[in-house]
Amino acid sequence: MKLHRRILDDLRTWKESTDRKPLLLRGARQTGKTWAVTEFGRTSYENVLRIDFMRDPQAKALFDGPLNPHSLIDNLKIYTSQNVAQQDTLIFFDEVQECPKALTALKYFCEEAREYHVIATGSYMGVSKHNNDSFPVGKVNMMTLHPLTFTEFLENTGQEQLSDMIRDGRFDSINAAFEPRLNDLLKTYMFTGGMPSAVVTRLAGGDWEQVREEQRSILDSYDLDFSKHAPARIIERIRLAWGAIPSQLAKEHRKFIYGVVRPGARAREFEESLMWLGDYGITSRIPCVSALKTPLAGYTDASAFKLFTVDVGLLGALADISASTILEGTNAFVEFKGSLAEQYVCQQLVSAGYSPYYWANPNGRAEIDFALEHQGLIYPIEVKSSTNVKAKSLRLAHDHFGTGKAIRFSLERFRQEDWVTNIALWGVDGFKAYLDSTR
Known part of the structure; x- marks a missing residue:
């Protein structure tokens, strides 16, 4: 197909x-x-x-x-x-x-x-x-060309009208009756991801194991490319860094820790390997900023960053997460302490052309999952992987830095409050259009 x-x-x-x-x-x-x-x-x-x-x-x-x-x-x-x-x-x-x-x-x-x-x-x-x-x-x-976004996935499952409404940022026009369907399709997407061959396998009637096998095949092809294209001196470190991404994201604070890759490892040992993975196009490096001020690039801390993969389905395959873990209930949104949901959000934002950052205050008591610039304003973003949408860190960052309206992606439906807007997780791909419509 x-x-x-x-x-x-x-x-x-x-x-x-x-x-x-x-x-x-x-x-x-x-x-x-x-x-x-x-x-x-x-x-x-x-x-x-x-x-x-x-x-x-x-x-x-x-x-x-x-x-x-x-x-x-x-x-x-x-x-x-x-x-x-x-x-x-x-x-x-x-x-x-x-x-x-x-x-x-x-x-x-x-x-x-x-x-x-x-x-x-x-x-x-x-x-x-x-x-x-x-x-x-x-x-x-x-x-x-990025992997398929969630709205592209919707289009290919016959949900063109819902896809258009999301992509246009018309969240308040989507009737609550469609939300269970969208949440189920989002879970399917979080397992399948957006790599074309995996999507085609699923849409052509393949079962979950066949989809996972296709994803493993992609991972195998990447591994072969490591051997073919990377300098011999860093091939082992590339594999170690790539394979450690799931365990990095499973930590409570997801700053990349070199010691998780290999006990006692230092930045200088793995920096070239991480740059190679970025140049290869299969990781997104999200820098930490010390302040939510424009331009965000001027406040980066070179030593602190998060690392995500190119695709949420490949992350699941890399971590060998079972289909039942992702597809049943709300597990897809809480697995890895919510890191699958963060991976999904990061992937959609990057596909939309954004360069996301994240913020953590010096005492470590508050952290914002993502921050980005849009038409001269800074938007702090929090990803809530459950229906508990309390957002102390988000409120702290918004009030302290005087940012644009804060954004919360969660399992709750679209809702605008005085300082924060809640957007359902299935709506991330329409975020840019929504911001444009509110200017």
Whole structure:
């Protein structure tokens, strides 16, 4: 079966843009970059000229000489035995990190041949490193493909209207009769996650063990990539840090502790490994800030951070959490002391384009799960994984720093109070639209 991905709408907007540049689509492995561009090409162009540099390493030689785009197109036509029409052909460089000169060539397509429609896809790791070649800064449009958000998941389960209402931030328009359905679907999503192959497995009728097996396969492919791409001296530490994420999040205070990874470990031993995981695109590093003031980046404490994975389903697989633990009752929201719920919220916020932070006061008696900036205001966010929505830390932070209205994501339904707004956990993907509507 085919999934509906919102990135397809973004790609169509890119095609019609009067200021279109070559496009670089990045994302972690297994998020569906190749499928998305292939499907976009199939539905929006008469022809797709695709070069997969991983499967066809000989094609790299096409870029060994001068990177004149017109000469490159002549050679590409001969190499693939395909014609290239400026408006009707999509030129697709897949796995572009395997051919850095092809990435560099995007600069010259922008400067000298913008009439051609060119998309390159690549993993975070290869694109971010891009050693010994000039990255086409300012010469490409850039997009990032994340795992499916919860509202994308809803769309693919036939709940398009509810998905639209959430995505538009119209929480007060959602009748209470739909909330049990949304909570059940959210639990399903928290087990399945948003990796396309896991979602397809479930929607095609696969049972929970088949979904989990697909997630384990993704984790195995990541582990193979660790061996293939990482410097040999840090491979073991990468595996230790990656495997320790569930135990890090299970702590009462989820600041990353190097001693949890390995007894007696120091930051200097694992910092490069953590940076590698971030460059690979499968972790989100959430820095601690000393004050909820703008800009948040100016108040970060480099030594304190939380680490989340790219996907809530993969976190469950990494921790080997059973389906019954997540799907029965409200366990999905309290497992790991609520860390699955925090992982889910973090994932939705990152997909929405936010760079989240968190705040903890120096005496350790108060902590805010997330904080972010939106249109010049700071919003402190607390994730409550039960129906107990008392929020002493949230109130303390709001009053002390004079932030914008505080936000609480919980199992309670939408409710606005004088200083805090409660949004149901299933509504996180509509948070940005809600903020825009209240300005």
